[in-house]
Amino acid sequence: xxxxxxxxxxxxxxxxxxxxxxxxxxxxxxxxxxxxxxxxxxxxxxxxxxxxxxxxxxxxxxxxxxxxxxxxxxxxxxxxxxxxxxxxxxxxxxxxxxxxxxxxxxxxxxxxxxxxxxxxxx
Amino acid sequence: xxxxxxxxxxxxxxxxxxxxxxxxxxxxxxxxxxxxxxxxxxxxxxxxxxxxxxxxxxxxxxxxxxxxxxxxxxxxxxxxxxxxxxxxxxxxxxxxxxxxxxxxxx
Numbered sequence: 001x002x003x004x005x006x007x008x009x010x011x012x013x014x015x016x017x018x019x020x021x022x023x024x025x026x027x028x029x030x031x032x033x034x035x036x037x038x039x040x041x042x043x044x045x046x047x048x049x050x051x052x053x054x055x056x057x058x059x060x061x062x063x064x065x066x067x068x069x070x071x072x073x074x075x076x077x078x079x080x081x082x083x084x085x086x087x088x089x090x091x092x093x094x095x096x097x098x099x100x101x102x103x104x105x106x107x108x109x110x111x112x113x114x115x116x117x118x119x120x121x122x
Numbered sequence: 123x124x125x126x127x128x129x130x131x132x133x134x135x136x137x138x139x140x141x142x143x144x145x146x147x148x149x150x151x152x153x154x155x156x157x158x159x160x161x162x163x164x165x166x167x168x169x170x171x172x173x174x175x176x177x178x179x180x181x182x183x184x185x186x187x188x189x190x191x192x193x194x195x196x197x198x199x200x201x202x203x204x205x206x207x208x209x210x211x212x213x214x215x216x217x218x219x220x221x222x223x224x225x226x227x228x
Contacts, residue, residue, distance in 0.1 A: 058215075107217075114164055
């Protein structure tokens with residue numbers, strides 16, 4: 001069964017750091033790009049970050065650029081999101097998502113985890 | 123930054139057709155995907171590459187994309203289709219979601 005399981009969420013003070021992890025199983029991890037998508041309470045989906053299959057290309061939403069770092073460990077089939085300088089507006093449910101590719105800029109997010117909750121509060 | 127705009131809500135009677143538009147500058151030059159999210163659940167991909175349905179998605183879901191708008195159409199809408207729907211596109215390797223539309227089946 002194809003599965004993504006997030007971990008690492010929690011409560012952190014403004015300015016603090018957290019590292020999210022996503023354990024992938026049931027598919028060849030290094031065949032796929034991966035993304036993080038978040039959803040603030042009662043709000044819509046917000047794309048956060050992407051890493052390609054090799055780890056050689058990454059991208060970030062303007063709202064997190066310079067503060068978050070996406071990485072992958074293909075030996076452990078694990079995706080990470082290092083989050084620094086956290087702000088109240090980063091409070092959200094963070095989803096790990098598999099990204100399939102059919103061509104340049106032709107991507108789709110076909111497998112989603114259940115998410116891990118990050119709360120930034122003093 | 124690139125923005126995608128959707129109507130906040132769409133209402134439809136059971137068995138009728140629901141259409142959700144997603145507007146963005148030259149969106150037709152990109153590929154659009156659509157995601158369904160029911161309360162308390164993770165999103166589910168229902169349309170990719172403008173008009174392709176993943177395995178397991180009912181034929182009543184269809185999509186199109188041209189000019190500055192993509193459209194998700196639900197034909198013969200059922201009560202189980204009541205959910206939030208999000209369009210999504212990529213600009214190179216940067217992603218963006220639409221503002222989301224709540225579909226209510228009255």
